Amino acid sequence: MPAQAKVSDAEAAKLKDELTPYGAPRKGNGKDIPAWTGGITEAPKDYERPGQHHPNPFADEKPLFTIDSTNLAKYAPAMSDGLQAMVKTYASSFKVPVYTSHRTHAAPKWVYENTFENAKSAQLVDGGNGIKGAYGGVPFPILDGTDEQKGLQAIWNHITRYRGIFVTRKASDVAVQRNGEYTLVTSQQEVYFNYYNPEGSAKTLDNILFYYLSFNIAPARKAGGAVLIHETVDQVKEPRQAWGYDSGQRRVRKAPNLAYDSPIADAEGLRTADDTDMYNGSPDRYDWKYMGIREMYIPYNSYKLSQGDVTYDQLLDNSHLNPDLLRFEKQRVHVVEAKLKKGERHIYGKRVFYIDADSWNVAMVDQYDTRDELWRVSMAHLKNFYELPTTWTTVDAFYDLRSMRYHVQGMDSEEKTAKMFTGEAPSRRYFSPQALRRRGR
Template sequence: MSTLRKTLIALTGIALIAPMANAKVSSSDAERLKTDLTPFGAVRAGNADGSIPEWAGGLTTPPPEYKGPGDHHANPFPEDEVLFTVTSQNMNKYSDLLTDGQKAMFAAYPETFRVPVYKTRRTHAAPEWVYENNISNATTAVLANKGNGVKKAYGGIPFPLAAQTTKDGLEMYWNHVMRWRGVYIVRRASETAVQRNGEYNMVTSQQEAYFNYYNPEGSVKDLDNILFYYLSFVKAPPRLAGGAVLVHETVDQVKKPRKAWGYNAGQRRVRRAPTLAYDTPIAAMDGLRTADDTDMINGSPDRFDWKYIGTEEKLIPYNNYMIGNPDTKYSDLLWAGHINPKYTRYEKHRVHVIEGTLKKGQRHIYTKRRLYIDEDSWSVASADQYDGRGELWRVSMAYLKNYYEMPVTWTTLDVFHDLQARRYAVQNLDSEESSTIDFSQPIPNSRYFKPSSLRRRGTR
């Protein structure tokens, strides 16, 4: 990756767009990513009482039970037992460790919602070349176009030192959006909206994503404002089979909005999706999720003012291997109100808390969003969304785990709760599928993610 580093260094002479062109950190600060900080900018040391351990490199080797690409992920910690369980009866004892969203879930479902807490394992890891790029980005990356984009970053976290130096909530937002998730992935998974009485109808699709920003053969010059390409085509139920969606995700969506196309198998027509951003409701999820709720948060940050609240210790979903175990049946996992706590795992981790407040004159169904970002991976583990009255309305949770074959920390299940409707939506269910996520497939050619390919791919 030395060529990439040279490219980044060469670009440091490009003029920046004021006034949002933030100051870069020094080389001496960046060296901390090799010493007292992890390559992602987290504090290597554990906490004062030892309940959060030191980061020692994370999990980089699959357990012997893992068979290879596409196999369901064997639990690398089968001997771990629940240390304690937080319930509505004892939640006050653990109040400082709970998010507002978790407290609201206890209030909404006092008899059934639980938080089983396990030993904290700091499993996050990434390939060495990503670590190298993080260090390069630390001294070159800058916010651009009034904070609506990022310049002079490639192949790694753009602002790994944001929590240590600038303490800029907007930089932390971009760290999540541009975090490491592999290069090219293929997965078959299901999603559904679970009704108040527990009923649901499953939609299964094959999903493919090419993270252009993380192409090891690419560079800043090749990026062309494209963060990733996403393609999904429906496999079931039969009435929807063949339908497809294609997304070209841009970095700066104010400068160049994301492009999306849909394919209707019945009409055999490809059409440009007019709007797939901000608070556009996702019809397939019964409107329980907005376009920018996906991945806990995504897209342009421009409708909200973002600020850093602080770094806190919280109980967040982590190392959730039981959810994707092939013995876990959807009918057992999907309860009325929330997923079955039996299959979840929470751990105490440090999180960076940032808050977005709707700007004056801007429109969105949420007036405030609070994000809890895992310090090790920059993944949002939990998100709280507030309505126009300032009341907590929706609670989103990403059940994280380490995909050790890559390695990468990513979600195994995303759950979006509507506290008022008492319903929730679920993405990435795959325990009943014959295979799961596969990071090993070769990157397709440039024509693969063009709208003209939708008709060919979206067949019944």
């Protein structure tokens, strides 16, 4: 596939009035999706310090209605196949509470400015397995080209979306069994988004999108184990680099298999490497197709899930997250389908992504096996991190409809501090394989 051409100055100018700075329609639909008026750009008065669990700006709101097995048919046209399957599979317990829609997404002015410039310069590299000519903003706010090119542009917008510059968090993941039992795996994670370094440029990227470091804290048998990733922008030029530290052997080893459908051990096989963040890594094993923009119910403004007074036992039901803590809203989404290429290997034969049009976050994914049967459903419960501001996930949930087990990533409501963002990051030596050994110990 040839490299995709950037849009014209006239097309890019739409980002100043007709479209939001990220490329979504500014106008509402005149019914249940409002106009975008800038989103949440300041923290509320009761947000007092970095790392504080976010006060819910919509705490007084009640659901407009709740979708369950008795009224599913009425609302199905605005639901993904996966969300409908969740209601059918867990007919006696899973519900979809739908609230008033709020278009809360916002980003810093400098990210908007970079996104505007990217619209006129960003390109997919040959094959679509990387990007060039973009920096510090969404590369393709206006999708352009063939349906294949648009699908790849949309997924790269998700991969490169703004999530701060340097973020640290202590959080817990769980794999919940059918009887409701689970064991917490707690880790410390640090990410430096090199692509958003305000002192850099496309020329200084050195092909590094971000550095990721994670080391286990609990349980004791896993403590000290660590993972380091150098994620690349152009994965044709250089694929992801990954290392693992084994605390028992006290050795750092290359981890070339930490990609695609490699199972994540702590998720007990319920999440693949490229399921993390709803999708990450090279898109080269799939044929991509843009399916258009739709109005759908997605997890949004999910502040309840990370309130400091919510325990993990309250959050986790036997088969799924507690519906009383969930919040869905009708929002516009880009629908992108990925089908496994002939001759390639992956446990998912097809994936359908539902990408929030305002923020380019993948909100939901339907995952099919190689027989084209729906197998798994993934959900990113989004909210505005108004201290930056940006839209990102509070927790991610991965449901296996066959085993009726599920995995949850990123829980922090029982931690003393939530995600912490800073504008400065350590030196690149901090994210070296040599430093990985020291951090693991």
